[in-house]
Amino acid sequence: MVSGWTSSSRFARVTSGLLGALVIAVALLLGTATTALAQGEPTKPPSEVSFKDLGMVDSTLRGRLATYLVYFAGNGVYELGDGNEIRLIFSHSELLSPRSSALSVVWNGVPLKNMSLDKSNVDRTRLVIPIPRDKVDPDVNELRLIFYMQLSEDECFELDNPSRASTVYSESSVFLNILPNVGQIPQIQYELGSGTTPGTRSIFPRTGNVRIVLPAEPTRAELTAAATIAARTGRDAGIKPIVIRASRAGELDNVGRQDHLIVIGNAARNPLIAELDARLPLKTSGATFLRPDGASVPSDHGVLQAAGSPWRPDRGVLLVGGSTDEAVLRASRALASETYRKLMLGTFAIVDQAVPVLPTAAPESSERQISFADLGNEDATVRGLGEQSFSLNFELPAIVDKQPYNLNLYLTTSPLLDFNRSNVRVVLNKVTIHSIRAADGVRRHFLINLPAANLRPGVNTLEFLAAHHVPRDPDCGPIADERAWTVIHRDSSITFAQADTQGRNSLLNLPYPFLRNGALEETLLVVASDATEWGPALTFAADLGRRTRVDMARLEAALPNQVTDNDWQSRHLILYGTPPPHPMITGLGSRLPLQFNDRGDRLLQNREGVLFAGVDTSRLGVIEIISNPRAADRVILVVSATTSEMLPLVNTAVRQGGLAGNVATVSQNVATGLPARPGEDPTRPRVAAADLEVEGGQPSAATAGRTSRLLSPAIIATGLVGLITLGLLGMLGLQLRGR
Template structure:
């Protein structure tokens, strides 16, 4: 082979291959007119080009065992892709120069094969392949491109040594025309949560003097969008009089408030329905979507009413799922909102793979195959009885029972297996206990593996033989009886306990009475983040100014206190209960020896603090104080809370700017966290009473539950 005949030549080729991964050398560059903006602001029409790097992908090496990759290309929903001038440029290199086996590079877009290129010495180094995209193939919304290395090798052959490198400078280019988004509330939360190569920011526009009701409505909308976007939304808030030309023109806008309170609603907007006493009644909420008068490719959502009750109803309605004559078109008037039943803290006794969203899976051929199924356990789960998984399956009755097997792993640890034999070919069941020590808070994974063999025992011939099949039934059951228990609050468990059991309505966010205007933006970002795993329909964020929080409210909620102590009167009242209190009526920290030494506080030092304490008004509730010694310190604390990098733990975190040894600011933060509470014995996450059961007892118990 060429590799053995000319080792020096092969060494040079490998060096060139490495250099090509560092430098883009291409015979064809994107056209000069191509746009590469990705900040959400582009021309109404033109040619758009994005590299794989801009799409979030790095250089990729393909081989026989790693021969395929799918690239997602998410285009904005208001894009119309023009019929011509659309193509993909792939920049590749491969080694050895002469492949040891015939090999081809294929490209599929939206499951359609567009190109198959043989790998030869002429295209071994920094080769550019242009693949034209047919009319109508690329579309608004989600697209996929699969690049596959096909090597002509049989299972008897030794493995191929061929490697192919696909540069991250490869790009896709297309002609587009923007068009206005459809104003239809039935599509909500689209386009506000749209995931595309253009991330359009969303700004909530508040009245210049927002009431706590306005803030509750705005925070509820933000929290719902945070959950529905998977916390990927770029959302902020601004007062109506502070809106900038850039925000007004380039952002999607959500306008909150009564028409006589928010000056943006007095800005001669052409609403489909005027907001006055001729169209709605007091206490009713109204939602309206319109095309922005400042940019026809942006939307405005109006959340309003004639009074505070109506505004709040409109905000809450956006998170509700109404199947009976739900929202449709650009207008919705909310007459009444019924309270929802609280989410059940005790889980259902059993569920099926189908109920978790999975379908039947069928494995064909004699090669080994694996299928994953996931389920979640909440913070504070506690088992009430022995958990089981009953795998239901069927398979071909011509398999070799001595060489065919199905097995199950829980979180990558084996928990059981059985042979595929004639006795379980129809309606086979494999009951397995789910070991308590393998279950964990959050995502858990069941992996079912299938390995089949035919009596011919010819792996190459039987590899794709569909006479060998096994079906994993989606009616397979998981018996997992657990309840949720209250755990001691801890910064590393946030947003628990302020958001738990699928709901956020047990918490009250308290702002200073005369806040800095930036705190409204902080509130919106915090609400979007803290909603966590809440179910959208159960999100109702409560906010209040400090002077509005009476004794009954203090004892009714978890309290999230924002601002410096001298700004937030309620923070001053709980100061003595905080792990790190402040000097009364100041923003200076008390000189406490939190770890091993205490220093006299520096009044000019920026320090943010995140603290958890038991509420002095109700021991069943807690306080989360996000505060600081200065305005910048408060911002640092909020930044650490929003980012949640894993440095938060215990009941106290101090956040400061991070500086390099040369004294130059790095723009980063450093966090020191500690638990000042007395140590306690570790609490077990789960508890099952009774003596350990034998495997035979477990099988009998499983049959009792599943039959």
């Protein structure tokens, strides 16, 4: 199924690749920014943070216009002095024209420095740019470096000349003069809307420091509300870093109260709501919410409220509740719906009817052809000189051999292009499969074969790279970008073979099949009973939400004892957490490529002739995907670890992608005892992936009596027939994409 398209310049794609590592690094930084000391005082953030600290490497940007984007944590609750500065180290091609090449440094949308790229800064140059104290956000700050690069000769042509280049070095840093004392925090008023009312801010947090507070024993509806809100928060965050934490209401300490709080339920089930009653616009009486006139809100009506936090003036509280489970679900779905949320104003909303699921995409398996218009898309126009791009994703449940896969492409190119130099390349999963020469403004049709060898089950990406060049101007006048365009028409379509249910069991296809047609409707997230693991699980839900393309980013969630037989039959399951708090993971037994021992603190393989050797398995994450033993057309994803502290690193591995096979292990370089390679960040995760055989049979209820063999890390991988090694002495060197 086609799930929509996005449009960007080539250098936006470069930037997004750089952000693959950046988003994770900043998220980890934000995750530590409010970690408590023993006495409850927030930890003082580091004053200087380099690009390298955030996982960045030296990066070369190319083209006429290129942007480098990076995020930094702010000063938090601590006072900020003067002397804040950006310490940028860069260089550029000596062929750039100093008259027309420039660098702009933009901090939180405010230009701080504009300078020429000239002979004085060709070689490695250190530039210090002061940051005004009032321009530093206490939470997250955006640094944007914009390079405009023109060549010294023939500068109005050769837009793709590789000499258009500048390099940003990872030793670059940002210094904030963070003082040792906690400062006076300004009081902020919050509302449900966009925060456009003077003196107010939207309650919807889109960065870190978000904590969801659930009742002590949450119902399935309350967990689903939390997962749905997490997915929506991830959708709102986009590429921005986000870490979601979670707590039981009765276990929320003073440090947890310093976060933005999203409180689920009602006062009868969640005692934190009673503590907030004086701040909330709608008061409570047990499980009942009261309107401003004192009348009771009907039991099936959802309630949304926004208020300032009583524990930290700059934080907000968002209540998502109702008297019943149905009311809580209504509130969360209204919050997750982009359409409904645009209608919200003020500090509270009462959801008096069920929020319908808006149509999002055509059915997948029975349709052999899907047009771009079927998904609500109009004709798409890409503009600009040089190489521009747009892309679309489509899903295939399986690849059927000897069946045709075709693209019916309808396009029109500008009649003002230089036809000898302008073209459109069609790229399938990063492999060029066709090239089209620009023509004289005429709508044309092309039937393009999509090679089965380049297709994969799950999400596939078609990218259209339009190289726009205009005829040479003998006077080298201004470049008229408006003359360069290509239109992809809405009646273009993809024709594919009849779907079947094979080919799902590969980590390469993630997030498919859990994310299908831009939605999570057929997925159930099953979290462990240990509340300390709810935060990483909801952060995982937020990462899934980033990829949604529907109006409502809804995600069902449950505890293991709330999973029904119907769930096994009808849903793709994500089992998240560590055993033994998660009995469904241990219950799968030999169905898993790698199993846990009875204590859940070691990984093992129980097949004769199979050796799991390498580093200490007491600190490993594992990602496994298998067929659902109770439903042939459904799959199970296990996201687990031998210790809960490893779960955020497992999230990192899944988020960055590049996994393969049916199992992958995740470790930190510093924990493996293996020497880091030259230029390798020892704190980044290592991933080893493989395809391992699994045994049949129904999942067992417990692991007692299993004949699995725990293999010591000291075992050396030699002399065994049919040896299979996960490669933690070798394959662990395979780094995550985005390094």
